[in-house]
Amino acid sequence: MKRGFTLVELLVVIAIISMLASMVLSSINTARVKARDARRIMDIQQIYLALNLFYAKYGCLPITNGTACSGAIGWSDYNIGGWDYSSQPAGSPTFLGFLQTSGFISKVPADPVNNMTGDGTSGQFAYRYYCYPSGANQGLHLGFFRESGTWVEVIKNTNGWADPGYLCK
Numbered sequence: 001m002k003r004g005f006t007l008v009e010l011l012v013v014i015a016i017i018s019m020l021a022s023m024v025l026s027s028i029n030t031a032r033v034k035a036r037d038a039r040r041i042m043d044i045q046q047i048y049l050a051l052n053l054f055y056a057k058y059g060c061l062p063i064t065n066g067t068a069c070s071g072a073i074g075w076s077d078y079n080i081g082g083w084d085y086s087s088q089p090a091g092s093p094t095f096l097g098f099l100q101t102s103g104f105i106s107k108v109p110a111d112p113v114n115n116m117t118g119d120g121t122s123g124q125f126a127y128r129y130y131c132y133p134s135g136a137n138q139g140l141h142l143g144f145f146r147e148s149g150t151w152v153e154v155i156k157n158t159n160g161w162a163d164p165g166y167l168c169k
Helices: 007-058 097-101
Strands: 128-132 139-145 151-153
């Protein structure tokens, strides 16, 4: 008499293994999302530090169109007069390239997903910079979106938007 597993027993074992594998894979995916968000926070802190070093030397931060800030003359972002973002198309000016050319950072980091096109017209993951020279939004804006969908503005004043303590020109 031959002994072996029945078809039902094999199917039960396969089902149990499949459930365990799906739980492990979902845990791994959650860990990856948290790791990307942690990297975003570290990258933005590095960019913020470089921006502060730039500001300490030149006394201003550049606007993204025709800047008069002496350390960034000739720099402008891909979307002239708009936000500068890390997922700018290839061949366009480098994201915050003035920080590299002035020696305050060796390479400006990009978002781990970096899938945004335009000013958020498609995708949403990119580091974003804007320095408004005047008006209600005056000051430095620097931030990113977490994968949970919440916006993280690194610099905030009392109204929770930009820091007007920076001269933007």
